Structures are given as C-alpha cells and as structure tokens.
Amino acid sequence: MSDLNTAMVEKYRSNFLKEVEANVEEGDWVKMCMQCGVCSGSCPLGNAWEHPPQEIFMMIRAGKRDEVLSSSSMWMCTSCYNCIVRCPRELPITHIMHGLAHYAKRLGLSPKEQPTAKFAQLFWDNLSKDGRVNELKLGLALYFMNGFGEGIKTSLKMKDIGLGMVKTKRMNVMEILGGHSVKDKSGFHAMLKKAAEIEEAKIQK
Amino acid sequence: MTDVIATNETILVVGGGISGMTAALEASETGKQVVLVEKNPTVGGRVSQLYKYFPKLCFPTCGMEINLKRSRQNNNLTVLTLAEVTAVSGKAGDYSVTVKMTPRFVNSNCTACGECGKAVEAEFSDEHNYEFMGAKRKGAYLPHNMAYPQRYVIDPRIIGTADADKAKAACKFDAVDLEQKEETIELKVGAIVYATGWRPYDANKIQPYGYDRIANVITSVEFERMADPNGPTGGKLVRPSDGKEAKNVAFIQCAGSRDRNHLKHCSRICCMASLKQTTYVQDAFGADANISVYYIDIRAIDRFEDFYKKVQAQDNVTFIKSKVANIVEDKDGNAVCRGVDTEGYTRYENPHDLVVLAIGMEPSVNFNNLGIDVVANEHGFLEPDEANGGIFAAGVASDALDVNRSVQSATAAALRAIQVVNRVGGTEA
Ligand SMILES: Cc1cc2nc3c(=O)[nH]c(=O)nc-3n(C[C@H](O)[C@H](O)[C@H](O)COP(=O)(O)OP(=O)(O)OC[C@H]3O[C@@H](n4cnc5c(N)ncnc54)[C@H](O)[C@@H]3O)c2cc1C
Numbered sequence: 031m032s033d034l035n036t037a038m039v040e041k042y043r044s045n046f047l048k049e050v051e052a053n054v055e056e057g058d059w060v061k062m063c064m065q066c067g068v069c070s071g072s073c074p075l076g077n078a079w080e081h082p083p084q085e086i087f088m089m090i091r092a093g094k095r096d097e098v099l100s101s102s103s104m105w106m107c108t109s110c111y112n113c114i115v116r117c118p119r120e121l122p123i124t125h126i127m128h129g130l131a132h133y134a135k136r137l138g139l140s141p142k143e144q145p146t147a148k149f150a151q152l153f154w155d156n157l158s159k160d161g162r163v164n165e166l167k168l169g170l171a172l173y174f175m176n177g178f179g180e181g182i183k184t185s186l187k188m189k190d191i192g193l194g195m196v197k198t199k200r201m202n203v204m205e206i207l208g209g210h211s212v213k214d215k216s217g218f219h220a221m222l223k224k225a226a227e228i229e230e231a232k233i234q235k
Numbered sequence: 236m237t238d239v240i241a242t243n244e245t246i247l248v249v250g251g252g253i254s255g256m257t258a259a260l261e262a263s264e265t266g267k268q269v270v271l272v273e274k275n276p277t278v279g280g281r282v283s284q285l286y287k288y289f290p291k292l293c294f295p296t297c298g299m300e301i302n303l304k305r306s307r308q309n310n311n312l313t314v315l316t317l318a319e320v321t322a323v324s325g326k327a328g329d330y331s332v333t334v335k336m337t338p339r340f341v342n343s344n345c346t347a348c349g350e351c352g353k354a355v356e357a358e359f360s361d362e363h364n365y366e367f368m369g370a371k372r373k374g375a376y377l378p379h380n381m382a383y384p385q386r387y388v389i390d391p392r393i394i395g396t397a398d399a400d401k402a403k404a405a406c407k408f409d410a411v412d413l414e415q416k417e418e419t420i421e422l423k424v425g426a427i428v429y430a431t432g433w434r435p436y437d438a439n440k441i442q443p444y445g446y447d448r449i450a451n452v453i454t455s456v457e458f459e460r461m462a463d464p465n466g467p468t469g470g471k472l473v474r475p476s477d478g479k480e481a482k483n484v485a486f487i488q489c490a491g492s493r494d495r496n497h498l499k500h501c502s503r504i505c506c507m508a509s510l511k512q513t514t515y516v517q518d519a520f521g522a523d524a525n526i527s528v529y530y531i532d533i534r535a536i537d538r539f540e541d542f543y544k545k546v547q548a549q550d551n552v553t554f555i556k557s558k559v560a561n562i563v564e565d566k567d568g569n570a571v572c573r574g575v576d577t578e579g580y581t582r583y584e585n586p587h588d589l590v591v592l593a594i595g596m597e598p599s600v601n602f603n604n605l606g607i608d609v610v611a612n613e614h615g616f617l618e619p620d621e622a623n624g625g626i627f628a629a630g631v632a633s634d635a636l637d638v639n640r641s642v643q644s645a646t647a648a649a650l651r652a653i654q655v656v657n658r659v660g661g662t663e664a
Binding site: 064065066067068070071072076077081082084085115116118119120 | 443489493494495496497531556557558559560561573574575576577580582
C-alpha cells in the first residue's frame with residue numbers, strides 16, 4: 031500500500047463516500063445519483079464494463095473502497111458523453127469516471143495491466159520529457175506495450191500507414207533520435223514541478 | 236352580441252376542466268355570481284379524454300354527469316365555451332378581463348341530432364382523440380358523447396365552402412348560423428380562478444425513445460384513447476404498425492418527468508395512470524397479457540399503495556427497476572427497450588408489441604405571459620402567493636395533481652375567491 035493510501039484509509043475510515051467527495055473531481059455529485067440506470071444503458075462500451083457507472087456510484091455509497099478503486103471500469107470510459115447528456119439529474123458522469131481513475135492511480139490502486147491506464151502512463155512519460163508529444167516514439171511504445179513479438183507484428187501491420195505519414199510529412203523518422211522539444215525545457219519542467227507541489231499540498235490538506 | 240353581466244363581485248373561472256367546473260360550482264352554489272370561460276367547444280377538460288379513472292376504475296362520465304346536473308340547477312353560473320381570456324388587468328376586487336369568443340356557427344336550437352355532421356364531407360384531425368392513429372372527425376361535429384353543451388360545432392375551416400351550406404340545409408331546427416362572427420367582450424370581475432390545467436409533455440423531445448420514428452411507441456394519453464370504445468380503434472389494444480393485437484405491452488415511467496433535460500418535476504399521476512392502464516391490458520387479454528413496467532421508483536402515494544400491491548401480485552406483470560436508455564425497432568416492428576436493470580445490473584434488450592410512454596403534465600398556460608404579474612414556480616405552476624392578489628389556481632394549474640386532489644384544490648380556490656368578493660361587497664373585513 032502507498033503511504034497516501036494508508037493515510038486516506040486512516041482519515042476517512044469507513045466513509046468512502048466522504049473520501050470521494052473530498053478527493054475526486056466532481057465527487058460531490060455521487061450522492062445525487064438516483065439509481066435510474068440510464069447512464070449504464072446508454073454507455074456504448076457498457077458490455078465491457080465490470081461495473082457500470084450506476085453500480086460504481088452505489089458501491090461508493092456502500093463503502094466498497096477496494097473494489098471501486100482497483101476496478102478497471104472507470105478506465106473503460108471513452109468520454110463519449112452519452113451518459114452526461116441523458117442523466118436526468120445532470121451528473122457529470124464522464125468527469126467523475128476520470129476523477130475516480132485519477133484518484134485510484136494516485137493512490138497506487140489502479141489495475142496494473144489495464145491498457146488504457148498503461149497507455150495514459152506512456153503518454154505522460156512521453157509528453158513530460160520534452161514538453162512535446164513525440165508521436166513516433168509514443169506510437170512505437172504503444173506497439174511494444176505488450177512485449178517484443180507483438181510489437182513487431184503490430185509495426186508490420188501498420189507499416190503502410192507509417193510510410194504514408196512520412197511521405198506526406200506528417201511524421202519525421204529523425205524524431206527517433208530524440209525529437210523536438212519546447213523552447214524553454216527547464217521552464218517547462220519547473221512548471222510541472224510547481225503543479226505537482228500544488229496538487230500535493232491539496233491532498234495533504 | 237353575447238350578453239354577460241359581471242361586476243366586481245363576480246368570480247371568473249378560467250378553464251372548464253374538472254377543476255374549473257368544481258371551483259365554479261362551489262362558488263356559485265354559495266350564491267356568488269360566477270362566469271366560467273372555456274376555450275374548447277365543451278367543458279370537461281382532459282378527464283373527458285380518459286377511459287377510466289384510478290383508483291376506482293369508474294368512468295369519467297359519471298363525475299361529469301354530477302357536475303352538469305349541479306350546473307343546470309344553478310342560476311348564478313354562466314358558462315361560456317369557445318371563449319378564451321386574452322388580457323387581464325387591475326387588482327384584487329377590481330379586474331378587467333378581455334375574452335375572445337370564437338363562433339360555433341350553431342345556436343341553442345341544436346338538438347345534437349347529427350344531421351349536419353352526416354351532410355358535411357370535409358374531415359379534420361380529431362383533437363379529442365389526440366389525432367391518434369390518424370383519427371378524424373367531420374367538419375360539423377360533436378366533440379364527444381359527453382360534450383356540454385350538447386351542441387354541434389362547425390369547424391371554421393369549412394365556412395365559405397359548399398360543406399357549410401350543406402350543414403345549414405341539413406338542419407331541421409334552424410340551428411346553423413353561418414353569420415356568427417368572432418367577438419371580444421370585456422368583463423369586470425373581483426377575483427379570478429385559473430383552472431387551465433395541463434398539456435401532455437411533447438414526447439418527440441425524448442429523442443432516445445423514438446416516439447417520432449417507431450410506430451409502436453405511443454404516449455399514455457393516446458393509450459387512454461385506444462382503450463376507450465369510442466376511441467380510434469373501438470377500444471381494441473393493437474399495434475399501430477400492423478393492427479395486430481398488442482398483448483406484450485411495456486410502460487415506461489418518468490418519460491420526460493423528474494428529468495432536468497425535460498420536466499424537472501414529478502408529474503405524480505403517471506405511476507398510478509400506468510398501474511391503471513395495466514388493468515386495460517389484463518381486461519383485454521387476461522392470462523395471455525404480458526406486461527412490463529419500467530420504473531425508477533413507484534410513487535403510488537398514500538392509499539394508492541393498495542392498488543400498486545394488487546397489480547404487483549399479478550403473475551403476468553413484471554416490474555423492472557430501470558430507466559430505459561433507448562428504444563429501437565426490430566424487423567418485426569417490435570419496440571425494443573434497452574437498458575440496465577438496477578436490481579442486479581443486468582443488461583436487457585426486451586422486445587414489446589407496444590411501448591407506452593408515461594408522459595408528464597406541464598401547465599397549459601404560461602403564467603409569465605398573462606399580461607398581469609403573477610408568481611409562478613420554477614416548473615411553471617401558479618403559486619399561492621400574496622402578490623397574486625385576487626388570482627388563485629385550481630387543479631393542475633397549481634401543481635401536477637390527480638382528479639381527487641384537483642377537486643380539493645378547486646374547492647380551496649373557490650373559498651379564497653369568495654373571500655375576495657366578500658371584501659368588495661363589504662360582507663367581510
Ligand atoms: C395518462 C393520464 C391518465 C390519467 N388518469 C387519471 C386517473 O385515472 N385518475 C385521476 O384522478 N387522474 C388522472 N389523470 C390526471 C387528470 O387528468 C388531471 O388531474 C385532471 O385532468 C386535472 O383537471 P384540470 O381541470 O385541473 O385540468 P384540465 O383537465 O387540463 O382542464 C383544463 C381546462 O381549461 C381549459 N383551458 C386551458 N387554457 C385555457 C384558457 N386560456 N382559456 C380558457 N380555457 C382554457 C382547457 O381547454 C381545459 O378544458 C391522468 C393524467 C394522465 C396524463
């Protein structure tokens with residue numbers, strides 16, 4: 031367990047709803063859910079979810095902390111906003127899902143092998159290095175996410191698209207050598223550090 | 236010229252539904268002068284479009300009959316039909332009201348023999364049947380069997396055509412008067428009761444339910460007409476798409492109510508209305524009926540709980556705790572309800588012959604547009620507010636109410652109006 035997780039368990043004891051309200055983006059909306067289920071029924075990826083949003087909200091209220099935070103469900107959200115549009119109580123469901131995923135990640139509880147979570151990490155590592163997304167490296171990192179063999183296979187499959195992108199100058203093979211970055215890289219890093227500090231202070235509060 | 240005597244001791248009731256009738260009768264039976272203004276050709280309002288009433292499952296005609304009898308025995312009540320209030324000004328004890336009177340083209344000689352209706356050829360959409368399944372009526376018509384006054388109406392759209400002359404020629408009682416003109420009258424009144432009721436929420440706005448696209452998705456008000464032997468199907472419960480018997484019927488609760496995208500308020504009667512409508516399906520098909528009710532929670536308030544329990548106990552009625560996410564049509568014309576069941580979070584995709592949307596009630600009048608300042612709540616219903624002076628609401632003009640509660644609220648409104656005119660008359664401080 032991460033230190034933060036231990037601290038949060040200690041702080042909120044058995045009141046997971048309170049914990050969500052205080053720490054999850056838009057979390058204070060959770061209690062407004064009236065369990066009509068229109069979000070779950072409207073989710074285009076609904077079949078793939080372990081727990082549909084409506085169930086997640088009920089689980090939060092029922093204090094099922096571990097099950098919720100380690101669930102892959104929130105990571106399945108594609109931000110199509112169908113649920114938000116249809117929710118009769120206008121809960122910002124999409125945002126809550128991302129908020130929950132983010133919070134679980136921060137506590138170190140998010141599922142390790144969940145592809146969306148993995149890709150999000152790759153994206154962040156790629157972006158935070160130079161302040162620019164290196165699409166070539168990000169693409170390759172994604173292809174090789176599940177091992178070398180599969181990476182080669184995917185690369186071969188995508189070969190024509192890659193060549194096409196090079197030809198139309200949408201991708202530069204030289205980027206593999208390091209690639210371009212923002213002008214003031216140290217300034218960019220200082221900014222990220224400051225943002226992390228602000229966020230940290232907020233959590234400690 | 237219509238002659239209506241009114242003074243600032245007169246009470247005006249706007250709207251002649253069950254609430255307006257009640258308020259007008261209660262006030263006039265205490266000796267007050269009352270003018271009732273109804274915009275349709277007949278009084279009775281929306282209840283005359285219902286097949287049966289919950290909770291007793293009696294016919295609305297019964298209650299109407301009692302009211303009509305009371306009104307005939309009463310000399311203090313003036314009923315104006317085809318009359319609409321267009322402007323109001325003044326203050327409690329001293330209002331001026333403008334009423335627009337649309338011609339009926341039929342005078343009081345009419346015996347409702349129906350000869351004019353037979354003679355006329357032109358047909359128009361039938362409002363009484365909510366124009367459901369292409370329901371039509373003649374250009375000379377009696378709005379419905381219980382219409383009061385029992386007098387035919389000539390649709391203004393046939394005036395100037397050969398049909399109008401045919402109607403006149405067919406009448407043996409010299410009741411058809413094609414020279415009638417629209418008039419505007421001014422009334423002085425002391426207090427006003429708004430009993431303008433409701434209109435069904437527009438189901439087309441609930442996009443995922445496909446009311447506009449799927450023939451076998453209908454509204455609860457249309458289902459009332461379908462069940463009525465005087466309705467467009469002669470009381471047969473059928474699939475509008477192909478006319479086959481509709482034995483597998485689903486009801487979707489809160490269709491447009493309790494929903495911030497539509498009506499924020501709970502329309503309150505829809506749960507009981509659907510429970511009532513399950514009995515229509517039972518009566519038609521008995522054990523062959525297969526009924527589903529999709530709901531968020533059933534609000535069968537206080538003594539209606541018994542009714543709910545009875546329906547629940549039926550083997551062929553399934554209650555599914557879920558707000559349906561969307562409806563699609565399959566190749567057989569079935570309306571397929573899709574969603575996730577809250578009890579177990581299972582995904583379903585259920586085909587039905589017919590889906591009835593239990594649509595909500597919204598105020599039929601925009602009270603922010605009366606021309607005189609009154610306080611309405613966020614849902615558009617007229618509030619009981621001091622600032623409204625001598626203007627009161629009765630029935631669904633005040634809130635989403637069933638008939639029982641509408642009538643109670645109408646009696647209360649009558650009492651309040653009586654107090655205002657008593658102050659004018661000096662009989663009350
Ligand atoms: C599907 C459905 C089923 C229902 N079933 C039942 C049931 O079984 N039992 C029950 O108790 N309740 C039932 N209800 C509720 C019932 O319909 C209402 O309680 C009732 O209609 C209220 O009567 P009202 O007089 O207030 O309004 P209305 O019936 O709407 O009457 C208002 C009248 O005012 C007139 N009017 C409107 N504006 C003006 C104007 N500007 N000038 C002049 N006149 C005007 C209208 O023409 C109308 O005649 C049902 C409702 C629905 C939607």
